[in-house]
Amino acid sequence: MATGYQVIARRWRPKQFHEVVGQDHITRTLENAIRQQRIAHAYLFVGPRGTGKTTTARIFAKALNCEGGPRVSPDDNSPICQAIMDGSCMDVIEIDGASNNSVEQIRQLREDCQYSPSQCSFKIYIIDEVHMLSVGAFNALLKTLEEPPSHVKFIFATTQAEKILPTIVSRCQRFEFRPISEEKICGQLSLIAKGEKIEIDDTALKSIARLANGGMRDAQSTLDQLISFCGKSITEKDVLEVYGLASRKEIHHLASLLAQGDYPKILAAVDHLADTGKDLYRILIDLQTYLRELLIHGIRSGGETNRLGLPLTVESLMRMNDALHRGKEDVKMGLSQTVNFEVTLLRAVEQSRTRSIDSLIKELSGMAKKAPQSPAGKKITGPAGKQGSSPPAPPARETTESTANPGPRNRETPETVEKAVQNLPKELRGAMDELFRVEYTHVESLPHQNISPGKAG
Numbered sequence: 001m002a003t004g005y006q007v008i009a010r011r012w013r014p015k016q017f018h019e020v021v022g023q024d025h026i027t028r029t030l031e032n033a034i035r036q037q038r039i040a041h042a043y044l045f046v047g048p049r050g051t052g053k054t055t056t057a058r059i060f061a062k063a064l065n066c067e068g069g070p071r072v073s074p075d076d077n078s079p080i081c082q083a084i085m086d087g088s089c090m091d092v093i094e095i096d097g098a099s100n101n102s103v104e105q106i107r108q109l110r111e112d113c114q115y116s117p118s119q120c121s122f123k124i125y126i127i128d129e130v131h132m133l134s135v136g137a138f139n140a141l142l143k144t145l146e147e148p149p150s151h152v153k154f155i156f157a158t159t160q161a162e163k164i165l166p167t168i169v170s171r172c173q174r175f176e177f178r179p180i181s182e183e184k185i186c187g188q189l190s191l192i193a194k195g196e197k198i199e200i201d202d203t204a205l206k207s208i209a210r211l212a213n214g215g216m217r218d219a220q221s222t223l224d225q226l227i228s229f230c231g232k233s234i235t236e237k238d239v240l241e242v243y244g245l246a247s248r249k250e251i252h253h254l255a256s257l258l259a260q261g262d263y264p265k266i267l268a269a270v271d272h273l274a275d276t277g278k279d280l281y282r283i284l285i286d287l288q289t290y291l292r293e294l295l296i297h298g299i300r301s302g303g304e305t306n307r308l309g310l311p312l313t314v315e316s317l318m319r320m321n322d323a324l325h326r327g328k329e330d331v332k333m334g335l336s337q338t339v340n341f342e343v344t345l346l347r348a349v350e351q352s353r354t355r356s357i358d359s360l361i362k363e364l365s366g367m368a369k370k371a372p373q374s375p376a377g378k379k380i381t382g383p384a385g386k387q388g389s390s391p392p393a394p395p396a397r398e399t400t401e402s403t404a405n406p407g408p409r410n411r412e413t414p415e416t417v418e419k420a421v422q423n424l425p426k427e428l429r430g431a432m433d434e435l436f437r438v439e440y441t442h443v444e445s446l447p448h449q450n451i452s453p454g455k456a457g
């Protein structure tokens, strides 16, 4: 049975510039171009899927061709605007670049453009997925694109600008569509829900927006699907269940376990997530986004954050996030998603902890710098000095000088530092060895008796 149902994404397609969400930098420029009558002959709209490229191209075509146009706010009730919107206007020609990409088709287009528009001021060609045109087709278009007849305008749209010949790009005005912020997607979804008489939690809206990754069409399709699943009332639980997402609380909990380095609890949490059918790849993305929030909080609070229940430095959060990022592909492509997910989390813990080794190394170098000077004014050096251009002073002499002239005593002695290194968990020393082999060797070989003023001699 045909129902004639039209999806939300189509019914809620913006009809005017001011309705396009999150692309103000583009709509403002186009509106100004219309007001100032500075309309170029070719435009290139670039950006991720479902962010408003085709929509804006249609609004722009309407603005140029409407009665009394070009006008910033075309009258949607006029016959020409109606015809443009339902695709029956002869002078606004939408071409799918994916299926009309041959040289012959572009030659035909070149011939057609010579004829005047039948009912409007301009003949406007909107070519979607323009990156799919063959090289021959692009070349056949070059001359026309350089100097089209004055009644012809081109609007190209693509998600992959890098595949378009630079000679084509340079003949167009280029507009970059941005991923739409979660906040703006929530705002638009809330408007749609009101219009559709759907009850939906704010947290549910946020989860849908999170899933959409900046694409408004994806967000609207998700909402459509959820309405089919839940009816007129949608909660966060529904969204999490249908799409296998973890709640913010669960993400926070997992991040806390990583910060504590509690391996048994991490393994138990992974089992639980896998058993409840969660999308582990998505959880990694959400975990990264969450750690990024903490990172920003840490930077703003002077280099450290306590939001996970214990002090975490920005550096260790960065290492943790980096490890999650590196594990993402494995989790996405790997045969055993759960195992890869588990390993990625454990690696994140280990990497975040290597920071303490790093700081030890820095501390040791600091101590080496503070070490007493030889009479010649030369600092007593550790292995760093060995690698440097000037040869280190003879050890026997340094020892004597150090005894004669003890410098200010550091709070950490080489013994305490070395003990701290020895006391680190075995796994951590392993990770350190792998990640910081050079520095590690450096630390191990530091002649402690030489760099400690109190101990020397």
Ligand SMILES: Nc1ncnc2c1ncn2[C@@H]1O[C@H](COP(=O)(O)OP(=O)(O)OP(=O)(O)O)[C@@H](O)[C@H]1O
Pocket (backbone or CB within 6 Å): 008, 009, 010, 011, 012, 013, 014, 019, 020, 021, 022, 023, 047, 048, 049, 050, 051, 052, 053, 054, 055, 056, 128, 157, 158, 159, 180, 188, 216, 217, 218, 220
């Ligand atoms: N910026 C936006 N503001 C409001 N709605 C939008 C926006 N972008 C997309 N939409 C919604 O998504 C639907 C699809 O948008 P559109 O066709 O313009 O995307 P697109 O950028 O051309 O995507 P694609 O690259 O997949 O062709 C629209 O009908 C509209 O409902």
Ligand SMILES: [Mg+2]
Pocket (backbone or CB within 6 Å): 053, 054, 055, 128, 157
């Ligand atoms: Mg499109």
